[in-house]
Amino acid sequence: MTDTECIAILGAGTMGRALAHGLLRSGEASAETLSCTVRHADRAREATEELGIAVGTDNALVVRDARVVILCVKPHLAVPLVRELARAGALEHDPLIVSIAAGVRTGSLEEAGGRALHVVRAMPNTPSLIGAGMTVVSGGAHTGAHDLELAARLFEPLGRVLTLDEEYMDAVTGLSASGPAFVYVIIEALAEGGVMVGLSRKVATELAAQAVNGAARMVLETGRHPAELKDEVTTPAGCTISALLALEDGKLRSVLARGVQNAAQAAAGLGDRSHSA
Numbered sequence: 001m002t003d004t005e006c007i008a009i010l011g012a013g014t015m016g017r018a019l020a021h022g023l024l025r026s027g028e029a030s031a032e033t034l035s036c037t038v039r040h041a042d043r044a045r046e047a048t049e050e051l052g053i054a055v056g057t058d059n060a061l062v063v064r065d066a067r068v069v070i071l072c073v074k075p076h077l078a079v080p081l082v083r084e085l086a087r088a089g090a091l092e093h094d095p096l097i098v099s100i101a102a103g104v105r106t107g108s109l110e111e112a113g114g115r116a117l118h119v120v121r122a123m124p125n126t127p128s129l130i131g132a133g134m135t136v137v138s139g140g141a142h143t144g145a146h147d148l149e150l151a152a153r154l155f156e157p158l159g160r161v162l163t164l165d166e167e168y169m170d171a172v173t174g175l176s177a178s179g180p181a182f183v184y185v186i187i188e189a190l191a192e193g194g195v196m197v198g199l200s201r202k203v204a205t206e207l208a209a210q211a212v213n214g215a216a217r218m219v220l221e222t223g224r225h226p227a228e229l230k231d232e233v234t235t236p237a238g239c240t241i242s243a244l245l246a247l248e249d250g251k252l253r254s255v256l257a258r259g260v261q262n263a264a265q266a267a268a269g270l271g272d273r274s275h276s277a
């Protein structure tokens with residue numbers, strides 16, 4: 001983005017605000033070039049205070065000036081919102097539309113716009129709030145390499161970014177967007193184990209969370225296969241192998257893998273519901 005190109009975030013809720021903070025922190029946008037909207041006026045006042053930029057409720061007004069429009073509303077509201085913007089004539093300057101709505105296909109947004117809209121679909125996750133997110137972006141029928149690069153740049157301040165074909169987006173939603181929730185349950189369960197063997201809940205939670213953090217960093221930073229790293233912790237006749245066998249008896253691997261599969265299937269269903277909205 002240049003110093004004068006404007007970005008509009010429609011839906012400054014949990015994810016919209018994370019994105020706004022990231023854009024302001026990285027210098028990709030400033031108070032002069034970033035505008036946000038929400039639905040309710042009282043929430044607009046709260047968000048204005050939190051972000052230090054003007055947050056309003058008039059979508060068409062901010063979209064008319066924007067080079068990039070980021071849709072951060074709930075999935076069932078994304079298509080009606082684009083339809084409403086098209087009806088108001090707010091998309092005639094062909095801004096890049098970036099949608100983070102789970103399950104909503106670029107084709108549905110293009111159709112709602114009623115013109116050859118440049119649409120990028122992006123799937124971030126909540127660790128974006130602390131700059132440790134994972135975002136995957138994919139292009140629609142009318143997006144070029146430049147659009148994808150621009151969209152990727154918007155999410156880089158929030159963590160890692162990958163570009164994939166749209167056919168993988170429901171799978172991405174099931175794994176990296178829902179994934180933090182699975183890991184919170186794992187951390188909680190590990191901490192319960194620590195409490196069971198005598199640690200305080202506070203100490204047990206810190207130990208469990210840092211074990212997950214450290215293990216994740218080992219995978220990402222060494223590029224080594226998780227199985228190889230696991231084998232290094234597993235001494236013959238030791239305590240780790242005894243625990244691993246108990247986890248295998250409980251079908252930990254297939255339970256987690258099926259969780260991802262279920263989440264991906266549900267993500268595809270969110271898109272279906274938004275078509276009829």
Ligand SMILES: NC(=O)c1ccc[n+]([C@@H]2O[C@H](COP(=O)([O-])OP(=O)(O)OC[C@H]3O[C@@H](n4cnc5c(N)ncnc54)[C@H](OP(=O)(O)O)[C@@H]3O)[C@@H](O)[C@H]2O)c1
Nearest residue numbers: 011012013014015038039040043072073074075101102124
């Ligand atoms: N949360 C996640 O982990 C996650 C991860 C990846 C992607 N996503 C996607 O991110 C999107 C937003 O999720 P969220 O968790 O951030 O939701 P959220 O916290 O409920 O935020 C939604 C925001 O949209 C605003 N809004 C509703 N209708 C609007 C309209 N017509 N015009 C402008 N703003 C409007 C709401 O305003 P009010 O507050 O005034 O009602 C609220 O600020 C969803 O599509 C979801 O699929 C979420």
